[in-house]
Amino acid sequence: MIPLYHDFTDATVLIFGGGSVGARKAKRFAAEADVVVVSPTFDGRFDDADFPTVERIRAAPTSATVADWFDRVDPALAVAATDDSELNAAVAETAADRDVLVNRTDRAGERSVGSVVVPATVDDGPVSVAISTGGQSPALARYLREQIDSEIDEAGNMAELTGRLRAELKETESPETRRAMLRAVVRSPAVWKALHTGIANAEKEAARVMQDHRTGEDT
Numbered sequence: 001m002i003p004l005y006h007d008f009t010d011a012t013v014l015i016f017g018g019g020s021v022g023a024r025k026a027k028r029f030a031a032e033a034d035v036v037v038v039s040p041t042f043d044g045r046f047d048d049a050d051f052p053t054v055e056r057i058r059a060a061p062t063s064a065t066v067a068d069w070f071d072r073v074d075p076a077l078a079v080a081a082t083d084d085s086e087l088n089a090a091v092a093e094t095a096a097d098r099d100v101l102v103n104r105t106d107r108a109g110e111r112s113v114g115s116v117v118v119p120a121t122v123d124d125g126p127v128s129v130a131i132s133t134g135g136q137s138p139a140l141a142r143y144l145r146e147q148i149d150s151e152i153d154e155a156g157n158m159a160e161l162t163g164r165l166r167a168e169l170k171e172t173e174s175p176e177t178r179r180a181m182l183r184a185v186v187r188s189p190a191v192w193k194a195l196h197t198g199i200a201n202a203e204k205e206a207a208r209v210m211q212d213h214r215t216g217e218d219t
């Protein structure tokens with residue numbers, strides 16, 4: 001399995017199963033995609049006040065009718081999240097036939113081409129860290145996510161700050177100098193510390209680090 005980030009803007013994700021797992025995946029994908037959930041029953045968390053907008057269709061597809069739902073919805077990704085492993089298998093098979101990505105939630109191994117796993121993720125602004133245990137231990141993925149979450153405080157602001165500096169330095173510096181300066185800024189404890197007190201302070205500290213670097217001083 002090779003990690004990739006996939007853009008789901010304007011794409012549809014079709015989820016079979018409206019239980020707790022279907023709800024978790026629906027919430028995840030609704031951050032970007034149009035989500036359609038097909039299920040005879042829906043978990044209470046679909047009614048939570050902060051639950052994103054998803055289309056709920058009350059129906060119980062069978063292995064014979066799964067393909068009709070693919071025709072109707074034309075998804076970029078299908079999620080098999082029912083508690084019926086035969087139906088989940090039919091979803092995976094139909095997706096494979098149509099070159100549609102598939103996330104099978106009731107399987108940790110025996111994946112086929114086009115299958116994806118949903119990692120545990122930490123987001124901070126434009127920064128996102130994804131953790132997979134290769135399907136071995138989702139509980140560990142969750143634990144590591146919690147650890148990393150507290151460790152990358154301010155990473156989003158650091159990304160925005162160095163993103164801006166990077167654009168500026170592209171105009172003025174050689175690639176070698178730019179790389180050395182940006183590496184120095186993201187490694188500077190003083191810049192990380194300054195981020196906690198506001199972006200303006202961090203900008204000043206970064207300018208100092210870059211200047212020190214330009215004149216060859218130790219940063």
Ligand SMILES: C[C@@]1(CC(=O)O)c2cc3[nH]c(cc4nc(cc5[nH]c(cc(n2)[C@H]1CCC(=O)O)[C@@](C)(CC(=O)O)[C@@H]5CCC(=O)O)C(CC(=O)O)=C4CCC(=O)O)c(CCC(=O)O)c3CC(=O)O
Pocket residue numbers: 024025028103104105106107108109116117118119120121131132133134135136137138139140141142145
């Ligand atoms: C293969 C994968 C397929 C996929 O869903 O993409 C998969 C499969 C299975 N999960 C199972 C169980 C649990 N899953 C979680 C939690 C998460 N599971 C997620 C992903 C994945 N789960 C993919 C692999 C990711 C990887 O590579 O590590 C996370 C990371 C992302 C998300 O789902 O959003 C999310 C944490 C989100 C977060 O908190 O950040 C917990 C922990 C908990 O709930 O506290 C438990 C109970 C403890 C345990 O069993 O470990 C079972 C057994 C079901 C049964 O008992 O029948 C199967 C099927 C099987 O193992 O056969």
Ligand SMILES: NC(=O)C1=CN([C@@H]2O[C@H](COP(=O)(O)OP(=O)(O)OC[C@H]3O[C@@H](n4cnc5c(N)ncnc54)[C@H](O)[C@@H]3O)[C@@H](O)[C@H]2O)C=CC1
Pocket residue numbers: 016017018019020021022038039040041042043059060061062081082083084087104105106107138
């Ligand atoms: N990947 C993961 O992170 C996890 C995966 N699982 C797996 O996911 C499966 C679902 O787990 P939960 O959501 O907790 O179960 P659940 O029992 O809460 O939900 C199952 C849902 O599937 C629906 N369903 C049943 N037949 C259907 C059909 N023919 N078409 C569409 N929907 C149908 C049910 O109405 C229900 O809403 C479990 O069987 C388990 O194997 C469980 C825990 C975590």
